Amino acid sequence: MDLDDLIADQHGIVSRAQALAAGFSADKIRWLVGSGRWTRIHAHTYATVTGPLTFHAQVWAALLRAGPGAVASHRTAAYLGGLCDDPGPVIHVTVPADRYVGGKIDGVRVHYAHRLPRTRHPAATPARTRIDETVLDLVNIAPDPGDAEGWVTAACQRRLTTPKRLTGALARRKKIRWRGMVEAMLADIADGAQSPLELRHLHRVERAHGLPTGQRQRRVAGRRVIWIDVDYDEYHVRVELDGRVGHTGEGRFRDHRRDNRATVDGRATLRYGHADVYGKPCTVAAEQARVLRARGWTGTLRSCGSRCPATRPMIIKETGRPDTPIL
Known part of the structure; x- marks a missing residue:
């Protein structure tokens, strides 16, 4: 590949070894750096463009400095692959465990792995680990x-x-x-749980307290397709677990319309957020049990531990909603 094409593919970054392989002399490289046409980023690694480096260019510079077989990994690979929206302050690269990268690389953390040939993505650039x-x-x-x-x-x-x-x-x-x-x-x-909030509800509310098993992420088709976070269909009870994403703006009104339709159809909808499920799982369990019992559940709510208040009597405020169990 022509050096100009290679540099373009690498977002303006080139290594000394690549320049030498393309026919540049050591003197020419020194002149390019000394004249300001190239900028040294890491040892034997140069930027051929001016101005702040893009994130992709920073990754290429880290990979070229780390040497043969290096791939972006950890949070850097997560950002490149769309797994997260913030790359973090450090670029992570992984190199084969049978060689050592000498010297400190500013802004770069080097990892070592024996399994790198199996975990490297076969086609993505910059080189990175597979998403799994x-x-x-x-x-x-x-x-x-x-x-x-x-x-x-x-x-x-x-x-x-x-x-x-x-x-x-x-x-x-x-x-x-x-x-x-x-x-x-x-x-x-x-089995259908989609978020940390839903997983927390499954483990700390439902299973820990012996509640019936709800159907998660149930698709209900009608005039519009709707998804129910947790559906206790036998008892006509639904639980909606509201995280921040999808429950503001139009999402909030969509949720209200869904809850209203469920009420018209004779179903009860309970709605909880992170503060409820993470902060008061026993109270949530007690509230769910109360509604489920009113609709035919004959099971027994159990304590999740020695300090669990779920099975103790509950204070009912004027709103009619169970609040904190009496300790």
């Missing part, structure tokens, strides 16, 4: 379960991968942090 592997890389360095959960559900919500593909990639890894949790999450997502 990117998700698992991020899970492996997640500081807490919530962050790990967020990466997995974001990948599925954005339709970048599927639970089946992630499960396969997970099985190929000998060691990974949060393995048990991720395996359980993938099984739940395959």
Whole structure:
């Protein structure tokens, strides 16, 4: 490939080795840098354009500096692949574990991996890890379960991968942090749970308190197709879990219209947000149980632990809505 075409493909970045291979002499490279036509970005890595570097150009510079076989990975690969909207302050690259990248690279974090030939995307540029592997890389360095959960559900919500593909990639890894949790999450997502909020409701509200199993992400066709977050169809009770996305502006009015239609059809709709499900899961469980019992559920609400207030008597405010259980 002509050097000009190569530089264009690399968003204005070139390495010393590439320039030499194209016939440039060491003296010519020094002259280009000394005259300001090229700018040194990292050791033996140059920008041939002026002005601030684009993110893609920064990634190319990091990859060329890291050397043969290097790929963008972790949050950098996530941003390039559409998994997140913020690339973060550091560019992440992974290189084969059988070689070492000497010297500090400003603004770049270098990782090493034995499995890189299997995890590298076969065609994407700049070179990066496959989306399934990117998700698992991020899970492996997640500081807490919530962050790990967020990466997995974001990948599925954005339709970048599927639970089946992630499960396969997970099985190929000998060691990974949060393995048990991720395996359980993938099984739940395959059953219809779509977000951390929905997964939290499934585990901490429904299962922890012995509530009946709702049908998640149920598609209901009528004049318009609607989706129900959690549907207890036998008892004519629906639960809507409202995150920030999709429930403002027109989304908020669409939700109201859906709830009104459900009421007309004799169905009760309970609506909870993050503060409810994460902050007061036992109170949510007690409220759901009260509504489900009124509509025919004969099961037993159980305590999720020694301090669980769900099975204790509830204070009913003037609004008629159960509030905090009496402690």
